Amino acid sequence: MVSQRDPEPPSHSLAVRGAQSVVGTRSSRPHGSSRSKRYNRSHAGGASYIPQNEFPVFSASGDVEILIKAGGRVNRYLLHRHTLTRCSGFFEASTSQQWSKASILPALPEPPSTDVARIAEDSGVSLGSGSSTGSGYEITRPGAGSPGPRRRWRYELDPGTGRDDIPMLVQKEADTNGALTGSGATQQTNSIFGGGPSAHTSSSRHKHSQSATHTTSSFFRSVANLSLTGHHSPNNPPPDDGPPLSQADNDLLRDYDNLFRIFYNYPPVLDGINIADAYVQCKSLLTLADQYDALAVCGPRVDHHLLQFQSRLWKQIAKYPVSYLKLGYLSRSKVIFQEALIHVVGQWPAGERSIRSALPEIVLDIIEDKVDELEETVSRIEGRLFRLNLTNSRGERVTPATSYLDWLAVSFFRQWLADNTAPAPPSPPAPSGSDRRGGSANRPAPPPPPPAAMPSLATVGRTYRALGSANSAAYLTHEECKRFLKLTPDLYSRDNLRRFEKRVDEMKTAARELVRPLMGSGLELELSNPGKDGAVAAPVGYLTCVRVVERDLPWAAED
Numbered sequence: 001m002v003s004q005r006d007p008e009p010p011s012h013s014l015a016v017r018g019a020q021s022v023v024g025t026r027s028s029r030p031h032g033s034s035r036s037k038r039y040n041r042s043h044a045g046g047a048s049y050i051p052q053n054e055f056p057v058f059s060a061s062g063d064v065e066i067l068i069k070a071g072g073r074v075n076r077y078l079l080h081r082h083t084l085t086r087c088s089g090f091f092e093a094s095t096s097q098q099w100s101k102a103s104i105l106p107a108l109p110e111p112p113s114t115d116v117a118r119i120a121e122d123s124g125v126s127l128g129s130g131s132s133t134g135s136g137y138e139i140t141r142p143g144a145g146s147p148g149p150r151r152r153w154r155y156e157l158d159p160g161t162g163r164d165d166i167p168m169l170v171q172k173e174a175d176t177n178g179a180l181t182g183s184g185a186t187q188q189t190n191s192i193f194g195g196g197p198s199a200h201t202s203s204s205r206h207k208h209s210q211s212a213t214h215t216t217s218s219f220f221r222s223v224a225n226l227s228l229t230g231h232h233s234p235n236n237p238p239p240d241d242g243p244p245l246s247q248a249d250n251d252l253l254r255d256y257d258n259l260f261r262i263f264y265n266y267p268p269v270l271d272g273i274n275i276a277d278a279y280v281q282c283k284s285l286l287t288l289a290d291q292y293d294a295l296a297v298c299g300p301r302v303d304h305h306l307l308q309f310q311s312r313l314w315k316q317i318a319k320y321p322v323s324y325l326k327l328g329y330l331s332r333s334k335v336i337f338q339e340a341l342i343h344v345v346g347q348w349p350a351g352e353r354s355i356r357s358a359l360p361e362i363v364l365d366i367i368e369d370k371v372d373e374l375e376e377t378v379s380r381i382e383g384r385l386f387r388l389n390l391t392n393s394r395g396e397r398v399t400p401a402t403s404y405l406d407w408l409a410v411s412f413f414r415q416w417l418a419d420n421t422a423p424a425p426p427s428p429p430a431p432s433g434s435d436r437r438g439g440s441a442n443r444p445a446p447p448p449p450p451p452a453a454m455p456s457l458a459t460v461g462r463t464y465r466a467l468g469s470a471n472s473a474a475y476l477t478h479e480e481c482k483r484f485l486k487l488t489p490d491l492y493s494r495d496n497l498r499r500f501e502k503r504v505d506e507m508k509t510a511a512r513e514l515v516r517p518l519m520g521s522g523l524e525l526e527l528s529n530p531g532k533d534g535a536v537a538a539p540v541g542y543l544t545c546v547r548v549v550e551r552d553l554p555w556a557a558e559d
Contacts, residue, residue, distance in 0.1 A: 033294055043135070053263045055079075056257075063096070064153045066169065068256045071249035077260055081153065087263040089293030094171050095153055101171045102151035157256075170470065254281070255288045262301050263294075270302075275309045276315055279327070282306060282555050286330040299331035307335060314525035318343055318540060322351040332555050336522065338548040342522055345370045346542035347458045362554045370546050371457065377517065378543075380459055384514050385467075390503055405496060409503035412484055413511075415474055420463040423455040461542030467511045468519040476504055520545040 053060040062078035069075075085092035093099060158170040223490035245253075258268035268285065271277040284304045306313055306327075315326045315334065321343035328337030344351060348371045355364060390398045392404050398406040466474045482499050485492050521527065521544040550556055 031536075036378050036520065053265065056260060063151060064253060066092070066260075067154045068157050068253060068268070070157070070252045071245040072243075073245060073249070073253065075253055075257065077262070083263055087294050087297045088467065090169075091292070099171070100153070101173055102153050103173070119256060134136055163442070168291070216451060240401060251284060255284050258285050259288055259294065259298065262298050268298075268301055268305070270305050272305070272308070275306075278306065278309070279316065279323075282331070283323075283327055286327065290330060295330055295332070299333065302327075302331040303333035304338065306331075306333070306359070311525075314339065314523070318525055321347070322354050322358070325363070326354070329359060329363055330552060332553075334550075334553060337553065338522065339524055341367065341370065341548055342544050342546045343540070345374060345546045346461055346540070346544050347456070349456060360554070362557065366552055366554060370548075370552075374546060375458060377545075378457075378464070381464075381518060382417075382421060385511055386414060387512070388413070388510050390506060405500060406503050408485075408488075408491075409500055409507065412481070413476065413504060413507040417463075420466075421455065421460060458542045464515050464518050464543060465541055466506075468515045470512075472505060473509060474506070518543055518545050522547055 019259075040435070057076065057078045058080060059078065062080055064077075064079045064081050064084055066079065067074055068077070081091070082094055085095060086092075095102070155169040156172050157167050159165070159167045254269065258270070270281045270285075280510075282305065285298060286295065286302055289295050299389045313336075317339045321340045324336055325340035325344055327333075328335075328340055345354070346366060348367070355367065374490040388410070390410055392398055392403050396402060398410060400407050463533055478501065481504060482497060483499055485497055523544045525539060526544060
């Protein structure tokens with residue numbers, strides 16, 4: 001029977017998660033040795049085991065350290081330059097040769113041959129002449145095919161000095177000895193690329209090196225520190241006895257965390273229940289992405305998240321079209337931008353001042369083009385409406401001479417149309433003090449009133465919505481017809497009233513056909529709420545027949 005050796009304490013071994021191909025024994029050890037089996041066991045649940053080389057801290061392969069400090073808390077990221085430069089124009093420019101402040105990392109120390117044998121024997125880690133391969137990373141020693149000196153970049157969030165300053169990442173000169181230092185509640189002082197920390201820096205690292213010799217422990221810490229870099233997400237904060245973070249600090253940490261999550265193809269952490277909160281979070285994230293020239297990467301994520309709200313989203317856009325127009329522009333969301341654009345055009349010029357101050361000229365040009373198209377269509381149909389007429393039994397157009405009662409019906413309809421499509425008359429100027437006192441007759445004449453402005457599209461839209469309604473009582477009701485006909489007592493009778501209402505209904509039917517082109521809708525809000533007879537419901541009172549195609553999108557010209 002082969003006697004088995006008692007397992008050694010965990011402090012004498014290095015817990016490195018890796019593939020089975022890199023965890024083995026010395027060739028001279030019997031194949032069935034218990035030590036070989038012991039080091040092939042899973043470390044899941046071990047107190048000293050920490051995931052390594054994963055987002056947000058890529059201990060083995062990361063070369064860009066980012067420290068986000070807010071309210072006494074520091075979130076630390078160790079990411080990859082090639083990923084950041086692909087996703088963000090800011091990182092592409094700041095890590096370029098012209099602006100880079102990268103530091104050259106010191107090479108990992110070459111352990112003596114006796115130490116290599118001891119490491120392989122005691123920990124089961126196989127070390128070749130060139131490199132050690134662990135869980136998704138490789139440690140290359142100098143003189144063993146190293147590709148050259150490695151570089152590291154370091155960024156810290158600068159809150160600014162003024163009250164209105166926007167916090168911005170600033171590139172700092174990194175430590176030349178390879179130590180990544182932070183500050184605040186989650187300060188990290190461990191080394192990740194050689195140059196291990198002192199023994200008092202971390203109690204867990206102190207336990208790992210307690211029983212090793214001075215020469216071996218230095219190399220042990222260099223490798224062990226690859227798995228001991230800490231990170232605290234805004235959604236999983238560390239225990240903190242200090243004061244709680246303010247809402248602004250929480251939002252700042254969340255936005256940066258979501259930004260880097262998207263860079264690495266992780267879904268952002270956004271509210272999926274309350275659409276009002278989701279809008280605020282998405283807007284804040286897009287503003288940050290715009291700040292770092294990363295809208296092309298973050299926009300689709302925001303678009304995907306908001307579109308999951310479906311009908312609740314359409315209702316919110318109808319309430320706040322200008323706000324969602326900007327969000328749709330930043331996220332390059334065709335659906336959100338189109339939905340908001342239709343609302344904005346239908347109510348123009350409402351919200352014009354906000355749009356001019358918040359959106360670029362290219363968006364304003366698109367709005368004005370669509371407003372011109374809609375006004376041209378409305379003007380063409382309005383001319384046809386005023387030319388509507390009735391005919392008598394011989395097919396002749398009615399006139400006061402041929403059929404006075406029918407001519408009154410035509411005049412009644414035209415008067416209503418003129419009253420509801422003409423702009424409101426300008427208010428007369430207030431009299432001056434001398435006018436009220438009966439002043440001098442030589443006073444200068446008041447300036448002429450300004451010309452009447454065109455009616456807003458929202459006002460015109462309500463009129464045409466009534467003209468296109470299938471409900472005959474939407475306008476020119478029975479009571480209105482009755483009051484009008486009573487103005488001519490000689491004509492007022494029950495039979496004449498019945499005939500008058502019938503002729504008015506004929507004008508309504510003809511008008512409904514003329515305005516049909518204006519009754520279409522491109523809104524998801526209306527298309528998702530069909531009426532009882534299958535027709536499009538109209539939850540809004542203005543025209544929504546604007547069509548937005550691919551060439552109308554502002555980013556189509558930019559691309």
